[in-house]
Structure formats: structure tokens, C-alpha cells
Amino acid sequence: MARFGTLAEHLGHLRIALASLDQQAALIDGWGQQLSTGFAAGGKLLAAGNGGSAAEAQHLTAELVGRFEMERGPLPAIALHAETSSLTAICNDYGPDGIFARQVRAHGRSGDVLVLLSTSGRSPNLLAAATTAKERGIQVWAMTGPGPNPLTELADRALVIESAAPTAVQEAQLVAVHALCSAVERYLPSASWAAEVEEVAW
Numbered sequence: 401m402a403r404f405g406t407l408a409e410h411l412g413h414l415r416i417a418l419a420s421l422d423q424q425a426a427l428i429d430g431w432g433q434q435l436s437t438g439f440a441a442g443g444k445l446l447a448a449g450n451g452g453s454a455a456e457a458q459h460l461t462a463e464l465v466g467r468f469e470m471e472r473g474p475l476p477a478i479a480l481h482a483e484t485s486s487l488t489a490i491c492n493d494y495g496p497d498g499i500f501a502r503q504v505r506a507h508g509r510s511g512d513v514l515v516l517l518s519t520s521g522r523s524p525n526l527l528a529a530a531t532t533a534k535e536r537g538i539q540v541w542a543m544t545g546p547g548p549n550p551l552t553e554l555a556d557r558a559l560v561i562e563s564a565a566p567t568a569v570q571e572a573q574l575v576a577v578h579a580l581c582s583a584v585e586r587y588l589p590s591a592s593w594a595a596e597v598e599e600v601a602w
Contacts, residue, residue: 401565413564413565413568414572420560421561425579428576428580431559432582435584436588440588442511443513444478445464445476445477446478446480446513447478447515448514448525454482454517457516457517460479461479468584480503500525500528503529504533508533509538517573519566520566521544521547521550522549522551526551540554541555541557543559543561545560545562546561546564547562561576
């Protein structure tokens with residue numbers, strides 16, 4: 401695991417991480433296309449992470465429920481770690497490994513997508529959520545650091561940032577989040593659909 405070090409050292413790690421991300425541009429574009437089609441069909445996005453990855457997962461859902469760059473109706477996206485009362489109740493009653501899996505059981509349906517962000521790909525609560533999602537017919541997408549790792553093995557699709565520096569992985573994941581939001585908006589079926597979504601208040 402590489403440390404942040406000086407800014408010059410970190411920028412070197414970040415260049416490696418961004419080069420890894422650049423090689424997966426088609427994957428992100430495909431995710432955006434699939435999400436926009438799923439939203440139009442009534443599906444939703446669930447997202448989760450721990451620590452800084454939780455912040456990035458919540459950034460993703462905020463851009464979708466609000467807007468990224470275009471005016472459109474809100475898109476149905478839920479950050480599971482942001483539901484603090486549910487999170488603490490589940491942790492208290494069932495333990496920390498189940499905090500996301502139980503919410504996936506509550507909110508997830510076939511046709512939905514679960515996006516899990518992790519620098520290591522080894523967090524037990526994310527692995528449990530992925531397992532539960534797959535049992536319920538929910539697509540699992542992972543954004544992780546170097547692979548293979550347990551989360552990429554469970555996921556249907558994975559965006560893997562090949563960098564030894566977790567900080568650089570996390571920063572590249574934020575770029576991926578923005579690219580995904582841009583792709584979703586680019587592939588939304590039509591302006592009329594976007595207006596209809598606003599009218600029915602998803």
C-alpha cells in the first residue's frame with residue numbers, strides 16, 4: 401500500500417490511477433446506458449460504501465436525484481449508508497456486517513442496480529450486500545482498487561482501478577462517478593421522458 405507522501409509523489413500515483421480508469425471508459429459508458437434504460441423502466445439505483453467511499457456513493461446518488469449537468473426529472477437513487485436511523489438499528493440488532501444487506505432486502509427489486517464502492521474490495525458489509533443482491537436478481541456493480549478481490553469476484557461487473565495508493569483509487573473513483581452521471585444523462589431516452597418523470601414525481 402503506497403502512502404500519500406509528498407504532493408509530487410501522490411500525483412504520480414494519481415496519474416497511474418487515471419490511466420487505469422481511462423482504459424475502462426467503455427465500461428462506464430455502458431453502465432450509463434444501462435442505468436438510463438433501467439430508470440425509464442421503473443428501476444432504481446442503490447449505492448453504498450464505507451468511509452470516503454460512502455461519501456462518493458452518496459455523491460453519486462445526489463447527482464442523480466438532483467441533477468448533474470442537464471435539467472431533467474429526478475432519478476431514483478438511494479445511498480444506503482445515509483439512512484442513519486436504519487443503519488444504527490440494524491447494526492445494533494444484527495451486527496455491522498448486515499447493515500447494507502438488510503436494506504437491500506428492503507428496497508431492492510429485480511431490475512434494480514446495486515453499486516458498491518471500496519478501495520480494498522474486502523469489506524464484509526459490502527460483500528454481504530452483494531450476496532443478498534444477487535440472490536434477489538439485482539445487478540451488482542463494483543468500483544474497487546486493484547483486483548481481483550472478493551468484491552470483484554461477486555460483482556456482475558467491476559471497474560477496477562489498478563493503483564497501489566488507496567487515496568488515488570478513491571480520487572479516480574470520483575472521476576468515474578462524474579463520468580457515469582454524464583453518461584446517464586446522455587442516454588436518457590428523450591427530453592419529453594425527462595419532463596414526464598418530473599410530472600409523476602419519482
